[in-house]
Structures are given as structure tokens and as C-alpha cells.
Amino acid sequence: MNRARLAGAFRSAAVPLGAYYAVTLALPLANGAAQAGGRFALHAAAVLVVPPLAIVCACGVIAVGRRCFHRSRTARARRTA
Numbered sequence: 001m002n003r004a005r006l007a008g009a010f011r012s013a014a015v016p017l018g019a020y021y022a023v024t025l026a027l028p029l030a031n032g033a034a035q036a037g038g039r040f041a042l043h044a045a046a047v048l049v050v051p052p053l054a055i056v057c058a059c060g061v062i063a064v065g066r067r068c069f070h071r072s073r074t075a076r077a078r079r080t081a
Contacts, residue, residue, distance in 0.1 A: 002063065005062075005063070006055075006059050009055050009058070009059050010052075010055060013051075013055055017051055020047075020051065021048075024043075024047045025044055025047055025048075028040065028043075
């Protein structure tokens with residue numbers, strides 16, 4: 001997986017992720033959700049971990065797809081040459 005593409009994916013997701021974090025973490029904290037204790041901490045951990053993992057997984061799937069497409073295209077070109 002290309003690090004530059006991964007960094008680009010995180011850069012392009014920065015604004016949507018910021019909005020998501022604001023809605024799912026900042027607003028509940030402002031409304032006193034921190035008093036819920038462990039339940040909010042578990043929610044916050046999931047909210048902070050899952051989206052970056054999803055971005056990394058999506059980049060991996062795209063990289064594998066590109067590699068497979070490139071290999072099949074190269075193999076086809078060799079057969080016709």
C-alpha cells in the first residue's frame with residue numbers, strides 16, 4: 001500500500017471526520033455525557049478507532065484491486081503482442 005495514497009485518503013477525509021467527531025463526541029460531552037462513565041468511554045474509543053481503520057482497510061482493498069487490474073491488463077498485453 002502506497003503511503004502517499006493513504007495520507008491523501010486521510011487528508012480528504014479530514015473535514016468529514018472532523019464533523020463526525022464533533023457530532024459524536026463533542027456534542028455529547030457538552031451535554032454531560034462524560035458523567036455516563038465507562039459507557040461513553042467505550043463509545044468514544046469505538047468512534048475514534050473505527051473510522052481510521054475503515055480508511056486503511058478501504059485503501060488496502062483499492063490497492064489490491066489496482067494491482068489485480070494492472071496484472072490482468074499486463075498479461076493481456078503480453079498475450080496479444
